[in-house]
Amino acid sequence: MRSLKHTLALILFFTTTTQAQNYQRTPLGAKVQAGSTDVEIQFFDPSTVRVLKSPAGKTFKKESLSVIKKPQATKLAISRKADILSLKSNSLTVNVDLKSGAIAYSSPAGQALLAEKEEGASFVPFDDAGSQAYTVTQSFRLDKDEAIYGLGQQQRGKLSLRGAKINMVQGNTDDFVPFLVSTRGYGLFWDNYSPTLFEDKEENTSFKSDIGDCIDYYFMLGGSLDGSIARMRSLTGQAPMFPLWTFGFWQSKERYKTQDELVGVVRKYRELGVPLDGIIQDWQYWGNNYQWNAMEFLNPDFYDPKKMISDIHQMNARMAISIWASFGPKTKQYRELEKINALYNFSTWPESGVEKWPPNKDYPSGVRVYDPFNPAAREIYWKYLNKGIFSLGMDAWWMDSTEPDNFDNKPSHTYLGSYQKVRNAFPLMSVGGVYDNQRAVSSDKRVFILTRSAFAGQQRYGANTWSGDVNSSWQTLRNQIPAGLNFSLSAIPYWNSDIGGFFAGSYNQTWNDGSGPQNPAFRELYVRWLQFAAFTPMMRSHGTDVPREIYQFGKKGEPIYDAIEKSIHLRYSLLPYIYSAAWDITSSQSTMMRALVMDFNDKKVINMNHEYMFGKSILVAPVVNAQYTPETLVKSTAETGWNKNANSSSKAVPVNFTEPKSTTVYLPRGTAWYDFWTNEKIAGGQEIEKRTTIDEIPLYIKAGSILPTGPQVQFATEKKWDHLEIRVYPGANGEFSLYEDENDNYNYEKGAFSTILFKWDDKGKTLTIGARKGSFPGMLATRRFTIVYMGNDRKVSREVTYDGKMRKVSL
Template identity: 75%
Template sequence: MKQRSLILCCLLFAVQLFAQNYQKTALGLKTKLQSIDVEVQFYSPSIVRVLKSPQGVAFKKESLSVNKKPQETKFTIQQKGDVVSMKSEKLKVDVDLKSGKISYYTLAGVALLKETESGATFTDFDDAGSKTYGINQLFTLDNDEAIYGLGQQQRGKLSLRDAKINMVQGNTDDYVPFLVSTKGYGLFWDNYSPTTFEDKPDSTSFKSEVGDCIDYYFMVGGNIDGSIAGMRELTGQAPMFPLWTFGYWQSKERYKSQNELVGVVSKYRELGVPIDGIIQDWQYWGNNYLWNAMDFLNPEFPNPKKMVDDIHDMNAHVIISIWNSFGPQTKQFREMQPKGMLLNFGTWPQSGLEAWPPNRDYPSGVQPYDPYNPEARDIYWRYLNKGLFSVGIDGWWMDSSEPDHLDFKPSDFDLKTYLGSFRKVRNAFPLMTVGGVSEHQRAASSDKRIFILTRSAFAGQQRYGANTWSGDVNSSWQSLRNQIPAGLNFSMSAIPYWNTDIGGFFAGAYKKGWGDGTKNPSFQELYVRWLQFGAFTPMMRSHGTDIPREIYNFGKKGETIYDAIAKTIDLRYSLLPYIYSTAWDITNSQSTMMRALVMDFNDKKVVEMNNEYLFGKSILVAPVVNAQYTPETIVKSNEETGWNKNNDANGAKAQAVTFTQAKSTKVYLPGGTVWYDFWTNEKIKGGQEIEKTTTIDEIPLYIKAGSIIPFGPQVQYAMEKKWDNLEIRVYPGTNGEFTLYEDENDNYNYEKGAFSTITFKWNDKAQTLTIAKRKGSFNGMLKNRIFNIVLVNKKKGTGATITSKFNKTIIYNGKAISVKL
């Protein structure tokens, strides 16, 4: 009897011990699994955070990317055998107390993502004298699952399956450790050190060089859009850009005087070619020892205030190059260096002399600053405000925001920053430096929306009013092809604003035997096709070195290449009401402007499609990415070789080419819908590949059935004319909806409700368009306006030309109205 009682007591004690193997918390649970402390926290019903660390080792982690505080979330917790299950109203999380594996499910029990058994590892690591760990976490993916994101890569591929990617920020690679899955979830690996992502048949892993803990977030979104929305909920929403930023931008490396800069805008106005922005590149500060002085010390810029005013008087805007490093003779360098706010490693430029190759006998002494230090960010803004913002500069071109790290030595990672070793926080450099400028400008003024063009990005950067470009890419067809999946993966990393150097940056190879290169047919064809692609990105910006990019360098009106460039710019401006409304959809509803086809179509053929995409939710863009009129030139250069101007010194002149002949290209139209050829209005069933006739001035564009697209007036700049007479094209075949958004264009009053929306709904069965009652108001809002309604068919509303053949002309006064077409 005593023995039986003893056994029963032991069993009860064992059950109690097992039952106490985890601790319920206000956010989730804590437990110890295989010598690892684990905490699972609900940040919302659809977002879960997982923290892991070696048992008993204390750590403190404050995320640089995540600005969401965990919200009170109702959840249940239940144990069955070795598995503890937590359920919110959106997902179920299972923690296996025996194997340590964490698994994620829909409420219906569909498996979304699983860790592998014993998938977390910690390896002792001495990080510049601080004891920490190398960390690794393995997951198991389904064989037929596709994943996207991780920022911008120049791999030329869309899907991340079977990829191994070493994530360290670089000139043309911008890494964001967030991925989305076709199964409807997102995964954010919250670590800033050099990280290797690897997808293999048996596991998918994130392995970071240093980390006091494993820290990742799982979010269920139901689809890719929902997962992106979860990431923005976690790391910040994207604000509205000014309307003028969506117009055409002209730039080059570099305008050498204020007269040249102003003259470019003046020439565009004289020619009647639209332009909204001009960009001043580097060395307006003078020599390299004064690098990034944030002041006009170059005598060719004697009156910067007049320069800015002259540009503004022509209804254009100017942004200017600023860097994340300083020359030794600048005031910033002299103030920061004694305070230990500079990072002493090799960066651009390497010589104090403007020559190539760099003369190492005269080192520039330029050093990046420490943007992790709040006082350093204060100093940075103080000089920026005094030297540039005060004269009316409209925005910032933050170059080398990775930053450039030349002549790399492993010991460079041991350098101390305000937040620890440079190794520990390496990849978050762009987030911190862009964020520093954004937060300071917003605190200084709300009259002008923040606009930052930057070369690198990290998770959460969408909240800072920044548009990232793809770096100093080659002027080659392969590089152009690479830009499409680069931009799409970047967009699926929850950062919606991206662009590229139209024409490619390094173009010296096209000058051989062709003077300045603008008359070389090989470059002309590449440039026009790149421009046509650029018209359907969030920022249309022409830029590069070696060959000038202004339209008048390519010829004159009536000549094929000139006319193709002008036609493309005009098309961009006609779409501004559509583009600006799409931007509001991003800010208001967490949408995405450049959309991989897999985001909108359940069609297996688009899962890895890397040469087509949707611009907004209605326009399918199929850029021409292969040479059709000239031989395809293979060009390879980088930040080192691209600056060697001797490469383009000689060479034979190629034969002249005429661009009048029609060509063709193949286009795949996703299934599940009907499509309309934008240029001809031909109606085509989806789910098939077609042969599309092209000319040098047109690329394949298709409109999804059910789309409603507003077209704006012909203008010379974005805000020249009010949208008081818009063409509204309705593409029938299924029901559709579109919301036209308007506000004051360039301040933050929209955050206070100063905006209006007008929703158009198409009932395909009834052939009726309903224009809803206008919602909201703002200063300067149109009380009455004209909508010219076109029901698109083979005979009416063709192409980009605004036509007078309307089905109905409606005078709209803000009250609801229905139109039978």
């Protein structure tokens, strides 16, 4: 009997021990060995979980390039029932199948959110340039009715990612961020930097990365699309404030060839009285291709760069300049970077030292891309940028080819291993190097970077990403809206595109007695693109083949010129609204360019590609189809686009730009809407036919909105906001917080700013102007507000003096 008891005790001991060894509690969660896979669950906070998976027994060290948040102590209840290990915070439940290693996520109330597919993780070993690595895959099961968005910018022309197959490798016009958000209220960040295939099929949704030491992803529960974006920014960094002047109008082209030409453009805008805040100098100010990106004005046509910048500043404008991630063999940077083995081997732009098209390969340029993953290389990069350009008073950086151009895919090594292993994170590191170094030497001028590519976490580096060298075509314009929306849904809030498209060679043929900016087909496309751009985070005109300055399109009193000027003035009138929306991004993790699905519970907007909210009050429905001229399909790439002999099939037709047209607009349900132009009130939940003209696109204001408008100016800071019009759109309660600071510098981080909260009580028809909070040097002590009640039943206007104390205005 004693022997039997002893045997039973041993069996119980070994069984308990075996079960206990299946998982181990850790300070952040738990480690599990499921078959041949090690699984670790780390709670970064009650709503954010990191999952690491690797072949059993394989040790590795992974430090994220994107994630900067440190895990915080999280109270967890950990229990086991049969083969399911449960980890519960007060916000999230994570269940791990101890047999398969599959993980399922649910709310504390038991609502299923996302589940890995059983046997959905795989590791295929291979040799990565002398180091052992894996091709890693993780599959998930999505609910058939949920919608997902994000993954950066794609030129697919679609908003929803359901059914998509996307090969995520950074390119000229595709910027990939492996973060998606779901209408079920969660976000998913796949923390891998190598080329990655995302595929959503009926049976599973998967990420498959070419190279990884492990599977590494983050699940975050935000409760909404906005909430999930906020979680991602908490994980990877918050977006700083841009200077007010970056939200004005910017003029550019490929390229201004002399100092006098560049300064002359700003002077011409001032003479015409057309607002302008920025001018951009594109490439080759450094001279020939062997001196590529020398970060000095070696081109003799830029004879006095310090005076050039000073002349622009004296006209109250700012200047940005093109810099690249590559260097010619005759530059100082090349020689210094070569000494520390910080130059890549693959072929990049420009391929020839001869500045003619097509490239003459008999005279190779020798240009090589530098290694931004190397801290010493980033310091070298900034040393020359600071000395050669920033010290002259340059205001902003146009960082081109930050993906970068890679023409032959030759194997290259970086400071962190093979180039392929970290390829997609190149823009994060190159942009971050400039931001960190400029902030280290100056706090008087906010960093502003215009860049061609992006990766997860880049929002923390003061960068606005543009959509690359896209075509000048109507289809490309249509593609830009879902491209910008998905990029914004990837937690990076600042995005823009080349107004009119970059490659416009097909419009240089003579048509209707005009070519280039006189070609009616290009004129219509340009105006509609510019009207769209007025409602993006940066309004910037740029391209090759066809000049884009307003005076190229005619003169005041002519329909196209007047339409361009009207849109620019409209942009400036909205600066108080836009700058306050920027503060909402910085302080509350908001998003400026908003897919309708973010704000409306309406099935019809789940995959709406051609409308969006700009801020939380303005619905924008750009005109994205030709109404006056034939719509010509134009296709080109970075290779073919430089061929100036392109032509189109446009034929001469009568064009009357004064003729009214119409387009259809869908107004989301759940609110009433006001036509911005006519103030007509319209019920939501319906498609309407909207009359349009060449100088107007459909704009609608949501009921309950409070919309501030500013004075007419020639540049953003010309006039103080001492007399703003505050428009109140009745039909619902609403509020708006007006943000102000010194417009530049980083004193706002120390509390040097103010906010004024406006609250509308729709039932009582009363607007409360709250007591001002905060202060900053130069703040207005008193000011006037003209309050305008925008109800279409009656129009009431009240002028009030405001001294910072609460006021109630009855309307």
